[in-house]
Amino acid sequence: MSEERSNTAWYIGARRDEVGEYAILVGDPARIGRIAEHMSDVHFVAENRGLRTATGMRGGKRVTVSAFGMGAPIATIVMHELFALGIRTFLRIGTAMAVPPAKLGDFVLADGALRAEGTSNSYAPIGFPAIADFDLNSKLRVTLARSGKPWHAGIYGTYDGFYTEMFGLSGERRQMIDGLKRDIQRMGLIGTDMETSALLTAARILGARASTLCVATVDAFTQEKIGDEAMAKAERDLFEIALDAITA
Numbered sequence: 001m002s003e004e005r006s007n008t009a010w011y012i013g014a015r016r017d018e019v020g021e022y023a024i025l026v027g028d029p030a031r032i033g034r035i036a037e038h039m040s041d042v043h044f045v046a047e048n049r050g051l052r053t054a055t056g057m058r059g060g061k062r063v064t065v066s067a068f069g070m071g072a073p074i075a076t077i078v079m080h081e082l083f084a085l086g087i088r089t090f091l092r093i094g095t096a097m098a099v100p101p102a103k104l105g106d107f108v109l110a111d112g113a114l115r116a117e118g119t120s121n122s123y124a125p126i127g128f129p130a131i132a133d134f135d136l137n138s139k140l141r142v143t144l145a146r147s148g149k150p151w152h153a154g155i156y157g158t159y160d161g162f163y164t165e166m167f168g169l170s171g172e173r174r175q176m177i178d179g180l181k182r183d184i185q186r187m188g189l190i191g192t193d194m195e196t197s198a199l200l201t202a203a204r205i206l207g208a209r210a211s212t213l214c215v216a217t218v219d220a221f222t223q224e225k226i227g228d229e230a231m232a233k234a235e236r237d238l239f240e241i242a243l244d245a246i247t248a
């Protein structure tokens with residue numbers, strides 16, 4: 001599939017007339033139904049390969065929400081296909097591992113990202129920076145400030161190996177990951193995930209606008225996780241902030 005407009009996306013299965021002007025990318029497919037409650041006139045695209053997509057109205061504008069599951073390779077496929085259908089503005093929302101000063105439940109906005117995953121290398125050489133769109137982030141900053149919720153902005157670290165680089169299950173693995181975490185702290189990163197640097201790089205190369213806004217759900221140093229009730233509330237706030245900002 002070329003970067004020029006196509007009529008139907010290969011993997012997500014959406015037609016051009018089934019998508020809107022803007023796209024929100026989520027990991028968990030279950031979030032599609034929940035964010036749909038924050039829009040009107042929602043149309044659900046037929047699910048394909050476990051990829052769920054819906055388009056609805058928000059603030060008089062059509063917004064498409066598409067789930068990619070986990071990881072940079074499929075996240076960029078979903079973005080690339082939506083780009084081919086005509087969308088030029090993308091916002092990834094979801095969860096990220098928190099690095100102080102971000103605390104559990106805080107919002108974490110990516111100004112850019114460390115490219116420690118492999119997918120972005122297929123779009124640009126390693127020296128190419130992964131930078132969020134300035135205008136989109138300006139709107140997100142205004143919306144976050146108005147929300148009154150605690151938030152932070154800065155550089156993400158994006159990695160491929162969750163259990164090998166981000167979350168240790170065994171003592172030996174945790175010891176190795178602790179070394180990586182010291183590097184993360186030294187570089188002043190504010191959060192880590194598995195998608196952001198690839199999405200930001202791909203968007204720049206394609207000629208699109210992109211950013212990431214996440215809820216901090218796991219403490220990078222203690223591995224403490226956010227509670228279910230707190231996450232449910234933060235997710236509702238995340239949906240509202242994301243939809244308001246992307247349609248502003």
